[in-house]
Amino acid sequence: MAISSRIATLEEQLAYDGRFTAAELAERLSRPPSTIRRQLTTVLASRHLAIRCEVAQLHTRWPITVTWWCRLPGVQLQETIAQLRNDGSVRMCMSLTGPSNFAVQAWVSDMADLMATQARLERILHPGEIADSSVTLRTRKRNGWLLHPDGRSRGEHTRLT
Helix, strand or coil, X not given: CCHHHHHHHHHHHHHHCCCCCHHHHHHHHXXXXXXXXXXXXXXXXXXXXXXXXXXXXXXXXXXXXXXXXXXXXXXXXXXXXXXXXXXCCEEEEEECCCCCCEEEEEEECCHHHHHHHHHHXXXXXXXXXXXXXXXXXXXXXXXXXXXXXXXXXXXXXXCCC
């Protein structure tokens, strides 16, 4: 098996549960723990993979998710991303194809916070604009994990077995 496919298999296991120990990964992948530790070190050092901990959003100070679909001149993309990196409420931004070519998603505490965050986004986007928005009050699945109504994982994953 090529090294890149071994790393991909390791990444798939970590996508399923990033809390696996090297020993658990070694057992699941039928490899020596020392090999798994070395591969983990390589993939984490490459910054190709980042491990993060998801939280039950409803138990945070920011229980509301808002998504904005924006129109943005392509030459403005990198500067807009650089500015959004400094906004702690922004969880995701990405380029899209079509008339709305940029999407931004944030977690906010309430409607006043949503409106303030949107105003900041509009200033950053200028001369671009927000084309549409969506407010999500409850998320049923995050990163493949099915969630209880309170946002905690049900322990069921829809991607890997």
